Amino acid sequence: MVGAKGKALRSRDHARVADIVLNTSRADQVEVAVETADIYLTRFANSEIHQNTGEHTTEVVVRSVFGQKVGVASTTSLDRGAVEETVRRAEDIAKLQPENPGFPGLPGPAEYGAADGYCEETAACSPEQRAAGVAEICGLAVKNGLVASGSFSTAAREAMVANSRGLLAEMRFTRANLLTVAMSTTGSGYGEQFSVCVGDIDPRQVAEEAVEGCLADAEPGDVEPGEYEAIFEEYAVADMIQMLAYMGLGALAFQEGRSFMSGNIGQKITGGNITIWDDGLDPAGVPLPFDVEGVPKQKVVLIEGGVARGVVYDSYTAAREGKQSTGHAISPLPSAGPFAVNLFMAGGDSSLEEMIAATKRGIYVKRLHYTNPVHPVKSLLTGMTRDGTFLVENGRIVRPVKNLRFTESILGALGSAELVSRETKLLPLYSLGGVRAPAVKVKRFTFTGVTEY
Amino acid sequence: MRDVPELEDALDLAVAKGASYADIRVVRRRQESISVKNGTVEGVSMSEDRGFGVRVLVDGAWGFASSSKLDLDEALRVAGDAVRIARASATVKQRDVSLAPVRPVTDSHTTPCRVDPFEVPVDEKIQLLLDADGLVREDRRVRVSTASMSFFEEEKAFISTEGARIDQKRVESGAGLSAVAVGQGEVQRRSYPAAFGGDFACAGYEFVEALDLPGHAEQVGREAGELLEAPQCPSVTTTVIVGTNQMALQIHESCGHPSELDRVLGTEASYAGTSFLTPEKRGKFRYGSELVSITADATIPGGLGSFGYDDEGVPAQRTPLVDGGIFANYLTSRETATRFGEMSGGTMRADGPHRMPIIRMTNINLEPGDWTLEEMIRDTKEGIFLDTNKSWSIDDKRLNFQFGTEVGYLIKDGAIAGMVKNPTYTGITPEFWGGCDAVAGRDEWHLWGIPSCGKGEPMQVAHVGHGSAPARFRNVRVGVGKW
Known part of the structure; x- marks a missing residue:
């Protein structure tokens, strides 16, 4: 068992459910995963709170195995009857299936590294505390004649995985996230902070970043689409890394030839100053010691000095290559494939100021919007810039410009990365994980369209 | 729904604590998903979830809280939580929320469903998918073939302090297949009848049968292969x-x-x-x-x-x-x-x-x-x-x-x-x-x-x-x- 600072945490509810499942199962192997979550979110727009929610949820997922036949069933009830019924259902489903020759069996017991991803202050954060943070942001926006929108969320989760081979893993973790968009009639600015601990989040800083950005973004002008030098803040780079993970840093896409990593391990695929890895135990991220199968998370170097080094694995994909899972399963079924959710990109030795000073004519991008893959093997992505796009000329920001659409190979663009910032920023990745990213200046980036604002 | 009469006491508590309006939704959902890939059953899963959510208006602002635990004590706790959250919302507001009137009704509604998809044997559904999936791979250029179907049922009760009492039930069915062809540095996909899981409707298993996945499988595989050879779309x-x-x-x-x-x-x-x-x-x-x-x-x-x-x-x-x-x-x-x-x-x-x-x-x-x-x-x-x-x-x-x-x-x-x-x-x-x-x-x-x-x-x-x-x-x- 693992948890905050190695302390044993096993929830009595979770232990009871595990006992029910393990003792009533008639399958060759059985696995049970239980998660309990308390999630709060205060949402604001037009400088007022318009949605404010709290949820208490539970989920029990049972995976039953007969030979290589696998059935999965889940319930949100912790009642004995419901749990037993879920076990029966998983068994019935498994029995009706043909064998899945790719199923490697459930993982065995393991040792877990220390991963402190829990903060009592976050778990105890009240609606009044979140409202006070929102009030600070809205107050500064209104004072500057702007409108603030955003959300302030805090979440505490406990999760356990146990199986009939003796695996038992338990963790608890917290997340806190505050983000805001400040808007005028013509421009917008953005600020966001994310941490395990809500005490690390400073609403004033978030507000100032968004308000200052919005005031600088007043009355953006036109610029022709085309190829430019480009500077991307950490928000934009984190989005790119997240999309790389989605398009091809998992073993399933890699094995099926759908990934930009397929056939390229050991090959240079992007700039020599680009190093990306996944590490579920690094406290500089949002630690998660194991995956949904209870397999300990391994550090996986994905791209090192621009060279493709490896991808992340779950049990299914690892067995296909005779490897061990790296602890990156996100589902007890193989269809989803493994996913890197604790991503890091190495910082460099530059700063945003130095990047601007080094730019002859380029575009400065605060963040990206609605990015989506166009061609995963080419790492081709489309999306928009948002909440602060500026023209840089002769080493200084000269004016805000209207949002631009891009259609570009991300690895190709990062292949022309000239400068990488020392500073990195931690941002959320989907609902569980995080990505720590630097700012980057690239020599070439293709903007393919404009909009009217 | 059985649990509702007890849980609706939460609305009384919300009003007693200062809510000018409150509603509760009690929801039970179940979902069955089946997918096959390259001739192998990738997964069959059945999920069930249930819970309730209480929405309240207090001091002109919204609060909402929910739980998976369906009992009166929890409903009262959640209603109290919703009121506290709403009071916090009211500290950062520009105007009071107002609601357009609606005539409160007592009614029920069910979507059309001829063949209950949850009653169709799982092995029969698997066989349909395996048949279609096999035909997709008739074209040798196809590296990955998938076929899937999923079914969703939701029962929902809505009760408001204005007097509405509405029960609804919906059943949804959907299915689709796809082929991914790989070669010549290209990856191309074709799907039927649509990408991302196919087509869906509020209907029973008859909807899946009418899609005739096996009847379209060979074409999907062939077109994915043909795309590998096709020229790039001109600019x-x-x-x-x-x-x-x-x-x-x-x-x-x-x-x-x-x-x-x-x-x-x-x-x-x-x-x-x-x-x-x-x-x-x-x-x-x-x-x-x-x-x-x-x-x-x-x-x-x-x-x-x-x-x-x-x-x-x-x-x-x-x-x-x-x-x-x-x-x-x-x-x-x-x-x-x-x-x-x-x-x-x-x-x-x-x-x-x-x-x-x-x-x-x-x-x-x-x-x-x-x-x-x-x-x-x-x-x-x-x-x-x-x-x-x-x-x-x-x-x-x-x-x-x-x-x-x-x-x-x-x-x-x-x-x-x-x-x-x-x-x-x-x-x-x-x-x-x-x-x-x-x-x-x-x-x-x-x-x-x-x-x-x-x-x-x-x-x-x-x-x-x-x-x-x-x-x-x-x-x-x-x-x-x-x-």
Whole structure:
């Protein structure tokens, strides 16, 4: 068992459910995963709170195995009857299936590294505390004649995985996230902070970043689409890394030839100053010691000095290559494939100021919007810039410009990365994980369209 | 539902603690998903979830809390939590929430379902998928074949302090298959009847059988293979004929989302953004050509966006959004409708018990015209026919969009002149719809079900429908980017 600072945490509810499942199962192997979550979110727009929610949820997922036949069933009830019924259902489903020759069996017991991803202050954060943070942001926006929108969320989760081979893993973790968009009639600015601990989040800083950005973004002008030098803040780079993970840093896409990593391990695929890895135990991220199968998370170097080094694995994909899972399963079924959710990109030795000073004519991008893959093997992505796009000329920001659409190979663009910032920023990745990213200046980036604002 | 009489005591507690309005939704959902891949059963899963959510108005502000634990003590705790949250909301407000009136009703509603999909044996469903999946791989260029089906059932009780008591039950079914071909440095996909899991409807297993997956499997595999050999889509500005499946997503992103009045009023500003359809444009703005009429219709039997009542107890309605090219109406809620002094359009829905309802699309439909696809192609000197969505992106006011489709066919002198790969097209929403000069008729109109519309924080996934027919657009930029 693992948890905050190695302390044993096993929830009595979770232990009871595990006992029910393990003792009533008639399958060759059985696995049970239980998660309990308390999630709060205060949402604001037009400088007022318009949605404010709290949820208490539970989920029990049972995976039953007969030979290589696998059935999965889940319930949100912790009642004995419901749990037993879920076990029966998983068994019935498994029995009706043909064998899945790719199923490697459930993982065995393991040792877990220390991963402190829990903060009592976050778990105890009240609606009044979140409202006070929102009030600070809205107050500064209104004072500057702007409108603030955003959300302030805090979440505490406990999760356990146990199986009939003796695996038992338990963790608890917290997340806190505050983000805001400040808007005028013509421009917008953005600020966001994310941490395990809500005490690390400073609403004033978030507000100032968004308000200052919005005031600088007043009355953006036109610029022709085309190829430019480009500077991307950490928000934009984190989005790119997240999309790389989605398009091809998992073993399933890699094995099926759908990934930009397929056939390229050991090959240079992007700039020599680009190093990306996944590490579920690094406290500089949002630690998660194991995956949904209870397999300990391994550090996986994905791209090192621009060279493709490896991808992340779950049990299914690892067995296909005779490897061990790296602890990156996100589902007890193989269809989803493994996913890197604790991503890091190495910082460099530059700063945003130095990047601007080094730019002859380029575009400065605060963040990206609605990015989506166009061609995963080419790492081709489309999306928009948002909440602060500026023209840089002769080493200084000269004016805000209207949002631009891009259609570009991300690895190709990062292949022309000239400068990488020392500073990195931690941002959320989907609902569980995080990505720590630097700012980057690239020599070439293709903007393919404009909009009217 | 059995649990409701006990849990509704939570509403009394909310009122006693100061709520001027409260409602409770008790929801039970179950889902069965089956997928096969390359001849192997990838997964069969059955999930059940249940819970309730309490929404309260206190001091003119909203609070919401929910739980998976269905008992009275928990309901009272959750109601107290919702009131406390609402009081916190009231400390940061610009105005009091007001609600358009609705006649409280006691009623029930069930969607049509001939064959209960949960009663069809799992092994029978698996065999259907394995049969189709095997046929997809008849083409040797196919590296990955998949076939899947899923079924969803929801029972929901809604009770409000205004006296509404509504029970609803819906059953949804859907299925699809796809082929991924790999070779020559390319990866190409074809799907049937649509990508991302296929097509869905409020219907029973009869819907899956009618899709005839095995009957379309070989074509899907063959076309994926052919795409590997096809030339790259040219980069030109030309005439585009959008097929009915891609049209569904075009409507979704460029008309459905921008018509959501909560988005227009700014409540999604920090997430997916706002909308170019600002209030002064209503009734005046030319959204598209005269051939473009788009309707929100939650009353179509079997539509994935159909229901009896929304999650505020407002009856399902049919509302014109774009009428003869002019932007006419929004999708509204009880709260947002008060901005126009109107009644709610009945589009508030929540993704299960743990989410607060927000405005969601229903069935957003391009009304049929009087052309046929064949006539459109014959009438086009030079252009491209695009279908089956592959990628999508739109800016934070829903103006600048870019879509990719699985396949494109060049048109020359009124005939199909060959397949192209990696087609994309881009445009500005009103300019694009303004270039519409032909819409196909009712015979080629299809109501698609999309069970994956994302919106809001925390994320809520809605099940929506889009009725669409092929349509033609002039002066569209295709083949975007460097290839």
